[in-house]
Structures are given as structure tokens and as C-alpha cells.
Amino acid sequence: xxxxxxLSNNVWVREVGTRDGxxxxxxxxxxxxxxxxxxxxxxxxxxxxxxxxFVPAKLLPQLADTTDVISQTCKINGLRVSALVPNFRxxxxxxxxxxxxxxxxxxxxxxxxxxNTRKTVEEAVLDFSRIVSYRKDNPEYxxxxxxxxxxxxxxxxxxxxxxxxxxLNTLEALLEFSPDEVVVADTxxxxxxxxxxxxxxxxxxxxxxxxxxxxxxxxxxxxxxxxAAALDVGVRRFDASLGGLGGCPYAPGASGNVVTExxxxxxxxxxxxxxxxxxxxxLARTFMESNLNxxxxxxxxxxxxxxxxxxxxxxx
Amino acid sequence: xxxxxxLSNNVWVREVGTRDGxxxxxxxxxxxxxxxxxxxxxxxxxxxxxxxxFVPAKLLPQLADTTDVISQTCKINGLRVSALVPNFRxxxxxxxxxxxxxxxxxxxxxxxxxxNTRKTVEEAVLDFSRIVSYRKDNPEYxxxxxxxxxxxxxxxxxxxxxxxxxxLNTLEALLEFSPDEVVVADTxxxxxxxxxxxxxxxxxxxxxxxxxxxxxxxxxxxxxxxxAAALDVGVRRFDASLGGLGGCPYAPGASGNVVTExxxxxxxxxxxxxxxxxxxxxLARTFMESNLNxxxxxxxxxxxxxxxxxxxxxxx
Numbered sequence: 001x002x003x004x005x006x007l008s009n010n011v012w013v014r015e016v017g018t019r020d021g022x023x024x025x026x027x028x029x030x031x032x033x034x035x036x037x038x039x040x041x042x043x044x045x046x047x048x049x050x051x052x053x054f055v056p057a058k059l060l061p062q063l064a065d066t067t068d069v070i071s072q073t074c075k076i077n078g079l080r081v082s083a084l085v086p087n088f089r090x091x092x093x094x095x096x097x098x099x100x101x102x103x104x105x106x107x108x109x110x111x112x113x114x115x116n117t118r119k120t121v122e123e124a125v126l127d128f129s130r131i132v133s134y135r136k137d138n139p140e141y142x143x144x145x146x147x148x149x150x151x152x153x154x155x156x157x158x159x160x161x162x163x164x165x166x167x168l169n170t171l172e173a174l175l176e177f178s179p180d181e182v183v184v185a186d187t188x189x190x191x192x193x194x195x196x197x198x199x200x201x202x203x204x205x206x207x208x209x210x211x212x213x214x215x216x217x218x219x220x221x222x223x224x225x226x227x228a229a230a231l232d233v234g235v236r237r238f239d240a241s242l243g244g245l246g247g248c249p250y251a252p253g254a255s256g257n258v259v260t261e262x263x264x265x266x267x268x269x270x271x272x273x274x275x276x277x278x279x280x281x282x283l284a285r286t287f288m289e290s291n292l293n294x295x296x297x298x299x300x301x302x303x304x305x306x307x308x309x310x311x312x313x314x315x316x
Numbered sequence: 317x318x319x320x321x322x323l324s325n326n327v328w329v330r331e332v333g334t335r336d337g338x339x340x341x342x343x344x345x346x347x348x349x350x351x352x353x354x355x356x357x358x359x360x361x362x363x364x365x366x367x368x369x370f371v372p373a374k375l376l377p378q379l380a381d382t383t384d385v386i387s388q389t390c391k392i393n394g395l396r397v398s399a400l401v402p403n404f405r406x407x408x409x410x411x412x413x414x415x416x417x418x419x420x421x422x423x424x425x426x427x428x429x430x431x432n433t434r435k436t437v438e439e440a441v442l443d444f445s446r447i448v449s450y451r452k453d454n455p456e457y458x459x460x461x462x463x464x465x466x467x468x469x470x471x472x473x474x475x476x477x478x479x480x481x482x483x484l485n486t487l488e489a490l491l492e493f494s495p496d497e498v499v500v501a502d503t504x505x506x507x508x509x510x511x512x513x514x515x516x517x518x519x520x521x522x523x524x525x526x527x528x529x530x531x532x533x534x535x536x537x538x539x540x541x542x543x544a545a546a547l548d549v550g551v552r553r554f555d556a557s558l559g560g561l562g563g564c565p566y567a568p569g570a571s572g573n574v575v576t577e578x579x580x581x582x583x584x585x586x587x588x589x590x591x592x593x594x595x596x597x598x599l600a601r602t603f604m605e606s607n608l609n610x611x612x613x614x615x616x617x618x619x620x621x622x623x624x625x626x627x628x629x630x631x632x
Binding site for chain 2 (some may be wrong): 105143155156157158159161188189190194195218219220221222224225227228229232250255259261265266269271272300301303304307308309310311312
């Protein structure tokens with residue numbers, strides 16, 4: 001399917017189950033099992049995997065081996081390895097790790113920002129500027145891409161509704177420092193398709209050539225509906241979690257991300273090109289699930305399979 | 317939210333769990349429990365409930381009491397009571413039942429039509445013309461609304477992909493007989509949002525002032541994404557099943573309909589007006605579930621509840 005406005009049919013799917021998924025469950029994956037999971041998803045054609053987070057190990061022991069995971073996966077052919085950083089200190093650690101991209105995330109909600117990081121949104125924006133300056137001052141890190149993420153952009157479990165102006169104002173402040181990517185996140189699963197259309201239309205108008213990603217949680221079952229809405233207004237990058245593993249430990253009630261394989265199926269069925277093999281993705285899912293201890297995974301495609309006569313549009 | 321093209325914000329949600337849901341599960345609800353379920357959904361503001369089907373009792377014993385259910389629910393204030401009919405004979409039975417609307421369903425797929433009814437699509441269209449003539453010839457039935465449904469319009473478990481021209485040609489043939497409503501159904505859960513936009517745009521262009529409904533199954537998790545796509549091109553009527561109960565006994569792999577309460581939540585969040593109380597809908601769900609014997613229900617809203625600070629747009 002050619003889209004009406006001649007946008008590209010190529011869609012970039014970032015796996016975040018290895019970060020957003022693992023940080024929300026009790027089971028701690030061994031470093032080897034994370035690496036195998038990442039290898040299998042890379043073999044399925046996933047172009048980018050957020051493999052961990054630079055946070056204190058005592059806060060998230062599940063991700064304490066992030067540096068090791070990066071060093072063993074950043075040589076995988078064709079895979080972009082990224083990691084989340086919540087602050088300047090994390091970014092410094094991250095830049096020395098060999099990672100390809102660091103995604104700095106701040107919260108648009110003042111209440112959420114204060115609760116999670118004890119910073120105002122303004123202070124959090126300044127942290128991003130310090131990260132960008134640090135990279136500039138250290139030529140050995142010039143290759144590290146720096147993403148800027150807007151958490152709780154569609155609502156907040158503490159503050160409730162978030163004014164869209166706050167999202168756009170925070171984005172405007174971040175754009176001063178030329179992020180390599182902008183991630184707009186429905187951290188706690190409040191978003192609806194109409195809101196997605198409105199917000200992403202405005203975000204895309206502001207970001208120009210900077211890649212924009214959408215990060216949705218499926219808390220109220222609207223994850224893929226939100227993806228389709230964002231896709232329709234021009235978003236071509238989406239975060240997802242294999243088997244829907246995920247959530248936010250600081251956001252009560254938040255459930256997992258959009259299910260990677262269901263997302264890829266939907267995109268494929270719509271004629272988008274993800275470059276991802278669903279068959280291989282299901283193999284990776286099976287491996288991932290074999291490491292769980294009772295945690296529940298989600299997903300419809302894994303049970304229903306391809307429709308009869310289905311023609312994939314993706315080139316593997 | 318005002319839609320960009322000044323379409324109405326009013327959305328009509330038809331509960332079909334009492335028909336599509338019940339026909340696909342083993343448990344047989346008592347007539348009293350069906351009536352209580354219907355009363356509770358009507359009290360929640362659901363404007364129409366498809367309460368059964370005029371098929372031989374030996375084929376679907378779950379729906380053998382359809383006539384009784386109709387006679388005891390068609391007086392509920394403000395509720396439209398409808399029933400499915402698969403053929404002319406069923407329609408004659410239905411018209412004498414006091415029902416407000418009969419939904420005649422044929423399959424766009426020749427293979428599916430032959431397998432289920434031993435009729436060609438052309439013969440099935442003729443059956444609809446006979447039903448319309450019968451109503452015309454019997455003034456006591458002039459008040460009965462006649463809907464025409466296009467099953468397997470997005471794909472078929474037997475034939476695979478369905479040519480969109482076949483959908484539109486079959487619709488054109490049905491429109492000759494002036495149905496009071498057109499239902500376009502993804503009977504087996506093959507639809508994707510891009511396909512929904514394409515098909516419903518064309519359907520709406522052909523149907524003029526005739527109401528058009530979309531009937532989606534959530535087999536591959538795309539149900540609400542398909543609703544949002546259809547909504548975006550102008551569809552304002554949707555079928556759904558409380559707790560996602562449902563399927564098609566003739567379509568292997570088909571899972572339940574779109575979950576009524578998740579659909580209503582999404583519409584409500586998008587600023588659409590359904591006139592339905594989600595709180596009361598959850599009470600009806602609890603009652604419905606209390607009659608099940610091990611059958612699994614679905615749904616996200618029932619677990620996640622309203623987002624903090626959520627403002628409903630509906631007027632109850």
C-alpha cells in the first residue's frame with residue numbers, strides 16, 4: 001500500500017522488551033540469555049534493540065549487566081544497540097560502553113518528573129543539554145546518537161491529564177539541543193487514537209527531519225489503535241516489546257508495551273516494510289518465554305498465525 | 317473532539333455477545349439469564365442488542381430460545397432488539413417475533429457461502445430480495461428493519477484473500493433492495509486498518525444515507541485499530557461483544573468480537589458520544605461472566621479502569 005501522502009513505507013521497529021520489559025518483572029535474565037534473545041531478534045530483522053538502562057544496579061538489578069550486554073551485542077551485524085539513560089551520570093557511563101545510541105528520557109509531567117528524578121522538567125531539559133555538550137567535548141563519543149524521550153506525554157498516573165501544550169513546549173526546549181531522535185511515550189497507557197493524531201501531527205511539524213518514535217503501552221487495549229493513528233499522520237518508528245513484556249515500575253497500573261510480533265503483523269498486513277520475519281520473531285519469543293518464571297506474556301498473532309493467503313510485503 | 321469533516325460524534329454500539337458470543341461457546345445461558353444480561357446492558361445505555369438468531373435449534377441450541385428472548389426484551393424502553401437471520405425461512409420466523417430489526421447475513425466469499433449455506437453469493441442476494449418482498453407484502457411487518465450483512469468481507473478462512481471488488485459488487489447487488497442498514501463484517505479476523513480505510517471509504521460512498529456498521533473480530537489483536545480506522549473515514553456504528561465473548565463456529569481460528577467495554581472506552585476517550593455508562597457496562601459484564609462455565613473473557617479496561625483525571629464525553 002502506498003500511503004496517500006507519499007510517505008515512505010519503511011517502518012523502524014525498536015525492541016524495548018530487553019529494557020522496558022525486563023525492568024518490570026521479577027525474573028532476572030542471565031547476561032547470556034539476554035544476549036541470545038537479542039541475537040535472535042536481530043536475526044529476525046529487528047533493526048534496533050534497547051538492551052538496557054544506565055541506572056544504579058540497586059534500583060534495577062535486572063539491568064545491572066547493561067554494559068556487558070552492550071559490549072557483547074554492539075558487534076551484531078546490522079543491529080543498532082541502544083540504552084536508556086535517566087540522567088547525566090547515566091549518559092557518561094553509557095557513552096563509554098560502546099553503545100550506538102542513548103535514549104535520554106524525561107517526564108513531561110512535573111509531578112512524575114519530581115517523583116521519579118527529583119528534578120523539575122526544566123532541570124531535566126538542562127540535563128539533556130549537558131549530555132549533548134559532553135558528547136561535543138569528547139570526540140571519541142561523537143558517533144553516539146542521542147535520543148530525547150518525552151515520557152507521560154499522553155497522561156500521568158500522578159497528575160492525570162497532561163496539557164498538550166506542555167508536551168510541545170518541552171519538545172521545543174529539547175529541540176534547542178538537536179537530539180538525533182525524539183521519542184514520544186505513553187508511559188502509562190492513557191493515550192487514545194484521536195489524541196495520537198493531534199499530538200504527533202504537531203510533533204512532526206516541529207521536528208522536521210529528526211526521526212520521531214512512538215512508544216505505547218497496551219494498558220487499556222488501545223496500543224495498536226494508537227500505532228495505526230500515529231502511522232496515519234506520518235510516524236514511522238515504534239517501540240514494542242516481544243510478547244508484550246513490560247511496564248513501568250514507577251507507574252502503578254501500567255502494563256506492557258505494544259506486542260512486537262502483533263505490531264509487525266499489523267504493519268506487514270498494511271503493506272508497510274519492516275524488514276522483519278515474523279516466523280523468526282516467534283522463535284525469539286519462544287526463547288524469551290523459556291527464561292521466564294511464571295510471568296505472563298501477551299499477544300494474538302502467536303495464537304492465530306497468518307491469515308490464509310496472507311502476502312507479506314516485507315523484504316527479509 | 318470535533319472530527320475534521322464535521323461528521324457526527326454520535327456512535328452507535330450494538331452488542332452482539334448475546335448472539336455471536338453465545339453461539340461460539342459451549343455453555344447454554346438460560347432464557348432468564350439472557351434477559352437479565354440484556355436488561356443490564358440496556359440500562360448501561362447500549363442502544364441495540366442482537367439477542368439471537370433464527371437458525372434451527374439443532375444447529376445452535378444456545379440460541380433456541382431466541383423468540384422467547386425477543387418477546388421479553390422488545391419492550392425494554394429505548395432498546396432496539398435485533399436478531400440475525402441466515403436465510404428467507406429464518407426471516408419469516410423472525411418477522412413474526414416482534415423483533416425490531418433482522419440482520420440478514422450472506423458471505424462475500426463464494427467458498428464460505430457454499431460451505432455454510434450451500435448457496436452461491438448470487439442466490440444469497442436473491443434471498444435478501446425475497447425477504448424484502450415478503451415484508452412489503454405483509455403490512456404488519458413494515459415496521460421491521462432489515463439489515464444486510466457482508467460476512468468475510470476482509471478475508472476468508474477457506475478462500476483466503478477476498479477481492480475488494482467482490483465486496484463492492486455484492487454490496488451493489490444488495491443495495492438494489494434498499495436495506496435499512498449495511499453491516500460489513502471481518503468474520504474471521506483478517507482485517508487491517510489500511511484495508512478498513514479503503515473498504516469503508518468505498519462502502520460509504522456507495523451507501524449514501526443508509527447506516528453502515530463495522531463488525532470486527534479481534535483474532536490478531538487489530539480489532540480496535542480497525543475500529544479507529546473505520547471511524548476515521550466516517551463509520552459510526554460498531555458491533556462488539558461484552559468481555560470479547562464470541563467467534564464463528566464455522567470459521568476455525570476466529571476468536572471473539574471486539575470487546576464492548578474496551579470499544580466504548582476508546583470511543584469515549586476519543587470524544588465520541590456513545591451514551592453508554594462504562595461503570596454500568598462492567599456490572600453487566602460481571603453478571604454475564606457469572607453464567608459462564610470456564611469460558612475465558614477478554615478485555616483490558618476491566619483491569620486497568622479509567623485513567624486518572626479521565627473526562628468522559630458521553631451523556632448518560
